[in-house]
Amino acid sequence: MKLVWSPETASKAYIDTVKSCELSHESGVAELVSAMAAGWDARLIVETWSHGGATATSVGLAVASRHTGGRHVCLVPDERSRSEYVHALGEAGFSPQVITGEADDEELMDGLVDIDFLVVDSRRKDFARVLRLANLSSRGAVLVCKNAYSRNDSTFRWKNVLDGRSRRLVRSVYLPVGKGLDIAHVATSGAVSSSAKGGSRWIKHLDRQSGEEHVIRK
Numbered sequence: 001m002k003l004v005w006s007p008e009t010a011s012k013a014y015i016d017t018v019k020s021c022e023l024s025h026e027s028g029v030a031e032l033v034s035a036m037a038a039g040w041d042a043r044l045i046v047e048t049w050s051h052g053g054a055t056a057t058s059v060g061l062a063v064a065s066r067h068t069g070g071r072h073v074c075l076v077p078d079e080r081s082r083s084e085y086v087h088a089l090g091e092a093g094f095s096p097q098v099i100t101g102e103a104d105d106e107e108l109m110d111g112l113v114d115i116d117f118l119v120v121d122s123r124r125k126d127f128a129r130v131l132r133l134a135n136l137s138s139r140g141a142v143l144v145c146k147n148a149y150s151r152n153d154s155t156f157r158w159k160n161v162l163d164g165r166s167r168r169l170v171r172s173v174y175l176p177v178g179k180g181l182d183i184a185h186v187a188t189s190g191a192v193s194s195s196a197k198g199g200s201r202w203i204k205h206l207d208r209q210s211g212e213e214h215v216i217r218k
Contacts, residue, residue, distance in 0.1 A: 003040045003116070003140045003185075010039030013067045017060040020092060029178035033119060033144060034060030036183075040142055042117035043070035048103045048130060049121070051081040055088040057119065057146060062094035064117075072096040073112065075103040102126070109133040119144045122151035122182070131161040140170070140187045148180030158184050165189065 014035040021030045037045050037060075045061050058074065065072035074096055076082045082100050089096060101108045104126035114137040120127040122145045131143055145151070158172050166189040175181040 002187075003142070005039050006041060007039060009041065009067050010035040013038030013060075013064045016067075017063045020059050020063060021056045029146060029181065030056040030060030032060075032175075032177055032181070033057055033146075034064045036142060036144075037061055037064035037117045038067040040117065041068050041070075042142070043068060044112070044115050044137070045070060045072045045117045045119075046075065046112055046115050046134070047073075047119040048075045048124065048127070049081065049085055050077050050124070051084055053121065055085065055092075058085070058089060058096070059092045059094065061117075061119065062089060062092070062096050065096070070116070074098050075108070076100055077102055104129040104133065106133055109135065114138070115141055117142050117144070119146060121145075122147045122153075122156075122180075125152055127151075128153060128156055128161055136167065136186060136188050138188055140185065143184045143186060145182040146178065146180075148174065148182040150179060151182075156182075162186060 014031050017031045017034040042064065045065050047058060047061055049055075049058060062072050074085060076085055076098060077100070079100060082098050086095075086098060099108065103109070103120075103124075109130070113135045115134050116137045116139065118131070118134050118141065120130050120143075124130075127145060134141075134143075158169050162169050162184075168187045170185040170187050172182070172184040175183065
C-alpha cells in the first residue's frame with residue numbers, strides 16, 4: 001500500500017474549507033492543507049496546537065477527515081489550550097479528538113500509530129523532535145511545518161528528522177503561503193520500494209488547471 005493522490009477528493013475538501021473559513025484571514029493555508037490531507041486519503045491526521053493559535057488550519061484538517069472517513073487528532077499542551085481549541089472547533093461544527101500532553105513526549109506519540117498526515121507549528125521549540133517521534137504509516141506520510149518563516153531553528157533540514165532508511169524523503173517543497181509552509185512527502189520502510197517492484201518509478205504530473213505538481217508511482 002502507498003499514498004495515492006485523488007484530485008476529486010482534494011477539490012471537494014478545498015471547496016468545503018473555503019466555505020468554512022470564508023471569514024478567516026488564514027484561510028489560504030487552511031484550504032491548501034485540507035486539500036492535501038483529503039487528496040492523499042489521510043486516515044490519521046495529527047496536528048499540534050497551543051493557546052492563542054489560529055484555528056483555520058484545524059478546521060481545514062477537520063474537513064479533510066470527513067472526506068476521508070479518517071481520524072483528526074490534535075495534541076495540546078494543557079487544559080487551557082484544550083478548552084480554547086474545543087470551543088473554537090465546536091463553533092465551526094467539528095469535534096476532533098483532543099489529547100492533552102506535550103507533543104514531544106515519546107510515550108504520548110507512541111499511542112498514535114500509522115500517521116498519514118502531520119502538521120506541526122514551526123514556532124514551537126520542540127517541532128523537530130515531534131517530527132522525529134511520529135509513528136508514520138507504512139503507506140508513507142505527508143509532514144507539514146506551518147509558520148516556517150518564524151521557525152526558531154534556522155538550521156532545520158528534513159534530513160535531520162529522517163534517517164534515510166526507515167524514513168526516506170521522496171520530495172519536499174517550501175511554499176510562501178500564509179507564514180510559510182515547509183512540506184515533505186516521506187516514504188517509510190513499510191512501503192514497497194521501486195527495486196522490489198522490478199522497475200517501477202516515481203514520475204511527476206503537472207495539473208494544467210490548478211498548476212499543482214504531483215508525484216505518483218508508475
